[in-house]
Amino acid sequence: MKYVENKAEEVKIAYIGGGSRGWAWGLMSDLAAVDDMSGTVYLYDIDFDAAKKNEVIGNGIKDADNCKAVWEYKAVSDIEAALTGADFVIISILPGTFDEMESDVHLPEKYGIYQSVGDTAGAGGILRALRTIPMFEEIAESIKKYCPDAWVINYTNPMTMCVKTLYRVFPQIKAFGCCHEVFGTQKLLVTALEEMRGLENVKREDIKVNVVGVNHFTWLTKAQYRNIDIFPVYREFAEKYKDTGYTRDVDENWMNRFFSCSEKVKIDLFLRYGSIAAAGDRHLAEFCPGDWYLKDPETVEKWGFALTPVSWRKEDLKKRLEKSQRLYSGEERFELKETGEEGVQQIRALLGLRDLVTNVNIPNYGQIPNLPMGAVVETNAAFRANSLSPVYAGNLPDEIYPLISRVCGEQERVVDAALKRDLDGVFAAFVTDPNIYLSVKDARAMFDEMINNTKEYLKMYF
Amino acid sequence: MKYVENKAEEVKIAYIGGGSRGWAWGLMSDLAAVDDMSGTVYLYDIDFDAAKKNEVIGNGIKDADNCKAVWEYKAVSDIEAALTGADFVIISILPGTFDEMESDVHLPEKYGIYQSVGDTAGAGGILRALRTIPMFEEIAESIKKYCPDAWVINYTNPMTMCVKTLYRVFPQIKAFGCCHEVFGTQKLLVTALEEMRGLENVKREDIKVNVVGVNHFTWLTKAQYRNIDIFPVYREFAEKYKDTGYTRDVDENWMNRFFSCSEKVKIDLFLRYGSIAAAGDRHLAEFCPGDWYLKDPETVEKWGFALTPVSWRKEDLKKRLEKSQRLYSGEERFELKETGEEGVQQIRALLGLRDLVTNVNIPNYGQIPNLPMGAVVETNAAFRANSLSPVYAGNLPDEIYPLISRVCGEQERVVDAALKRDLDGVFAAFVTDPNIYLSVKDARAMFDEMINNTKEYLKMYF
Amino acid sequence: MKYVENKAEEVKIAYIGGGSRGWAWGLMSDLAAVDDMSGTVYLYDIDFDAAKKNEVIGNGIKDADNCKAVWEYKAVSDIEAALTGADFVIISILPGTFDEMESDVHLPEKYGIYQSVGDTAGAGGILRALRTIPMFEEIAESIKKYCPDAWVINYTNPMTMCVKTLYRVFPQIKAFGCCHEVFGTQKLLVTALEEMRGLENVKREDIKVNVVGVNHFTWLTKAQYRNIDIFPVYREFAEKYKDTGYTRDVDENWMNRFFSCSEKVKIDLFLRYGSIAAAGDRHLAEFCPGDWYLKDPETVEKWGFALTPVSWRKEDLKKRLEKSQRLYSGEERFELKETGEEGVQQIRALLGLRDLVTNVNIPNYGQIPNLPMGAVVETNAAFRANSLSPVYAGNLPDEIYPLISRVCGEQERVVDAALKRDLDGVFAAFVTDPNIYLSVKDARAMFDEMINNTKEYLKMYF
């Protein structure tokens, strides 16, 4: 890497999971949109062909009209080549296939357990963690070996447990986890300002929030726009929409229906607990006692959100594979469109090209004093040249402490037990999950069945 | 108070709830059993006649053969008279009557919620707290006014919330909560040493334990007898009895059946979580997810413990009233018998007559670093002349953190909301209780019904 | 205050000490240099005429060529008028006159104690604190009464003790202390990058530092420019200049000579303690054991810095008074020139017009875990709309902990005792000061003499 005037050049990014048909393209778009960085992105994926296709797609971008920076893309077949000399490592992988995810999400239905996402928390989240943690152990070891000074940005779920694994294996790692769920809530607050106060042209980034909690179960304890405290505004908004829910655009498309959300969960949690729950309702619901929002499909419907079936994901993947082929062959032109993700801005800040304060997932150094030190939490942090420092967020408010502390502790415990390949230990945490309301015996039967169903990826535990 | 040689004389104890037919007699026995203290016990009770009877009973003790110390008992009809000049205040009251407790314990059964005790946690514990907290506010205010330097010993349940209220109202109070549940577990460990190692004559007090948690959901992270680490011994014991349970004496008496316990819950928790759950199974079960041990009466039976019906308590009270009459009239002779409680030893230690390290309920100064500062927790503490200092207990082990942190936070929150007379706030905590696994709507219906049923004692909330 | 598009208008700033001939003019310049804010500055000063003159001077600025924003200036004769409705309060006062400061700085010379500044630490700093603390009590009470939601920016020395007093009197105050000494060190690091690495055009703001310590005894534990860790660069620089010192421009002007500094103290501390001392040498020296740099004038000279005589300040004041008169009368034109201070940028950030991470003086919430909670410390903090949150700075490195913890504790103690009007308590802290190396008896004699000499301003202590 080097700096030429106000630009960083020859930046090397290693992308683990670089064959992705989604996140990878988003990154390509975002990298092309800023004019003060250039370099090479090494695409590493266990599906080398996928990486290879993305190499071709990525290298085609420089010809786009509004491409502001030239990045070279290189598919590599071993992780050493990807990591050696890397300034940044991006991790965005799918642990296993959608068949395993289908088991994670839908097998529990047999036991009366419903899940809206199933990739972060609950039965599905933990099983996914069991597959993911050993992969992240390997990645962390490789980073320690090949690029210990690189900044590591994780996008993979279950976010908290992935980041925790990186730090457990290589405590000096410069890693953090990135998630856009808070942004969605900021947008909702923009809407509330528009609806209730008639404001216009409010930018998402100008909603300044204090974030506490764990990923996908994050909460805002302050939200401010200029001189406006948004809490009373949001309270009016919540009271107005608590029964009907709020949906900007009704999308009748079959595909999108499964991501629909009417913010009723979010509103309900706010009205009861006084802090602003700040993730999609599908995520929030999974961290709450199962009887609240996920008791059965009728309950889910009543709360106005959707259970995303993995069949949808499979269908969606097909579409993305087709699109990949079209992009690769040149049949379809790559459209540059900023994603709204902050990864590229974080990279710029770490390169010293700007300052940035935003929310991330990192170990607790005391930014949330009433959660355990070292537990991975989500709060704001200051990104500056080669530096990431948590911003003091304060205690979890008493009202939400019982909801969050338990899931924080549960996730820490799953990682700990999984690293020891101690499935009984994992189960002991599993059975405390808020969305697993079964007798211990039934929970064990379900756990064993879920493991058996995905055992292809769990050999290291036996 | 004064000291004459090695004795403390003219000690003044105020007993709030001094009309009790149970605890009060135990205290009388224990006070008569030590020879280095004497003084006066002021009996205050809203049932003045009951206090008056106990005055007579207490003053009769000095004639008993083995009475080692003379204590005078005086019933007083106002709290000012009881507290003024007191060196010690003992609080042991029944908030409301057994009719209210009947509602607390049994009304939830209509919603499918079963409770084995119903006085500490869960629906019953919280409703009881709603009645108790305003009483403790008054008591704390009176102590602040009449005897701010007195040591205050609470025996009333819900323990944690009672002690918390005292400190919230009068932060300088010298109060602590006392509970014998840990002693029961120490006795079980004695049994394990006898059964598995053939030891004899092991005394309960010689089992040295490290206590963490909240009252009635206390756990041991260390247990040592001389040079023996009891954990592996208890593991053998647990493996042996995990299916059958352990019951020393089968008591077919109808009355006792409702307190029976085969230690299966305790053993199950130990085998899953690695620390020793240290309270009666009836209490432990109520702090766990409802599906585990309290799903329905069959589940309870399977786990070998009993749901104590309040009808039993009413029956038992009748017997105790009869006994009270007999003791009062002289028909029955008061039998001096040490209770095994440590209250009197704690008093001696606070008077500087001995040192004592034992478990108590006090605010967290850091003795459990991963629970919130200020939350009322149960750990060991050192009692010395006019001083009570927590002993460092260490973090909750990761395995049990998710189980305990949530209930600790829930109880803190109930007190906070109850002090503000904020029933919505109380409900928001109520619905997070592990043994309330209902939809929010059903939970609210149950909550409202429970409140309505006991509204006589809840007028201050409306 | 209101927002019109991207501008904040009708912002009200209260300036306590608004008759100043220095800081006030700097603020006027800086306010005129940004184009997205406008409003009114209320000038309050015990010297009302001075405030009145500044009103005229300030209101003349809008005619300057490069004036980007129109601010109105109004002198007011009572603090209520200044504070009522204020969005921001700036405090920059001289406690007492230069006659008192002359006693603070020079009287100790009689006892062999030399001071290079005498306004922050040491004998002079403490005496100044005794005068200042009662004034800040009044200010804090007034803010509590008239504008409790205003942001309060303090520039007055002794910084730490002033900020502490504000928080002690009104714990909910939104106050922070601002100081430019770290900027000076950042500039020196720019120089080191230029000298040792040949870099050009490096901006002060682009040197990203991690700040720990107390005001004027602040240290950098990290310093980064883009991808360059500055510590090894600064080490080379320090080795090169440790004997000769580093002085960019030799200024033979009599007046400037007393502020000269050759960075030898700073370099010496870095080479011995491994962190970068980040304040002017004249300040740093006063926080170190007296024998190190301030033993006598010869020692001071050897270390290449100056003892600033108060006679110089008096002379300088005369010049500034003359200038004030010229500006007031229009004889001299007000020259707009940015000061390099960050106050105006902090105000913009608090108004939500930008984000800013910079160093401030606020109570310790855990940003420096090994200093006492609540002690006023200097670290980075994030300024965002109506929000100021400390950035986690980490422990003081072990090497400098002994140097800093003592002075941090000493200053906390002085405030505590002064608030109680307990001069014996103040003296007990005074005699632990690193630059007061006298027998207790001599120290007391000096202390009493210093108090007597400035008793006009210390009546409240008697």
Next chain:
Amino acid sequence: MKYVENKAEEVKIAYIGGGSRGWAWGLMSDLAAVDDMSGTVYLYDIDFDAAKKNEVIGNGIKDADNCKAVWEYKAVSDIEAALTGADFVIISILPGTFDEMESDVHLPEKYGIYQSVGDTAGAGGILRALRTIPMFEEIAESIKKYCPDAWVINYTNPMTMCVKTLYRVFPQIKAFGCCHEVFGTQKLLVTALEEMRGLENVKREDIKVNVVGVNHFTWLTKAQYRNIDIFPVYREFAEKYKDTGYTRDVDENWMNRFFSCSEKVKIDLFLRYGSIAAAGDRHLAEFCPGDWYLKDPETVEKWGFALTPVSWRKEDLKKRLEKSQRLYSGEERFELKETGEEGVQQIRALLGLRDLVTNVNIPNYGQIPNLPMGAVVETNAAFRANSLSPVYAGNLPDEIYPLISRVCGEQERVVDAALKRDLDGVFAAFVTDPNIYLSVKDARAMFDEMINNTKEYLKMYF
């Protein structure tokens, strides 16, 4: 080890420094005085002959009239034999000889630095630490290898730095440091109770104190006897004796003169800082700014304590060697006399034969929240079967925080640098010592001279 009824038998104690003519005999006496333990003491010393002599002396004790327990003594020539299988390890060594100590204590006089003891703090303490730390590294490594579960009791000075070294090298070590200085202060408080209140027969152990600080600079924040708060009593006592000092028996013996102390330092510190300084004046003085009590011999005399010359120690050693010979030959009979030390009671408590709360030196787990975590501090702790847990002591009072935090940090830093063999790092801490008030240059000259003078024992640093 085994238990037979209420006795512990076959206890194995390893005594490192077992050739001692002082502490070793005290231990022999104390062991003989309790009737519920017996076993073997392995005497290991680099002076094997000395150990051998002590073996003979120790084995002769069983014939004494009042010997209650039979302990066997065995001199061993290698540390492995001493440690293997040990239940307890006692460390009480002299690092180097009195020649080195002579340099430690007296060489600084040439630079105007006087020391009253010179074994804990200041120039002498640090130089002694430099010799001792490498020895303790070896001891810690050996304990880790041969008896990792043994309890380790250190008596060696510099206490704090010795204990710190043990934990740095072997973090799981079960070690603590024992010191009787607090007992001396408890005795003084007994005297105050007698003098000012006419009490009689008060036992030292019944003065219950809350201890904070570092070894030899320990302070009491509470002192209670039964229902008497001793602070106001001690204040009267202090006011009475502040000018004359308090000396119970004037001892004109030449030898004792050098340990004399009139408590004037202790009283002065109490009257200024409000907490009770709780070590001998000779120790306390060395932790204070040099100008206070140790400026020169006249100052020392004025404060009524003595500079203990090493010539005295050499003379004393001669006498002890003669006594050793007489005891060994049988010419003199070993007199059993309890020492008042608590080591044997601590051993009994760790064996589960009693409970004990007393002061020890161990790492800070939060028992003193405003000192750094992990720093070795002195507070109370609870000794129970195989367990030692700190008792919460609370924050250092603000008044004494500046005095203690700096020396705590200084000692931590010396250990850290010495373990890295970094003499520049050691010097950087050395020059911050309160009793080294020299220019950096002079301090370095003195430091180098002191090192050179004792280089025989410091080879590992070069």
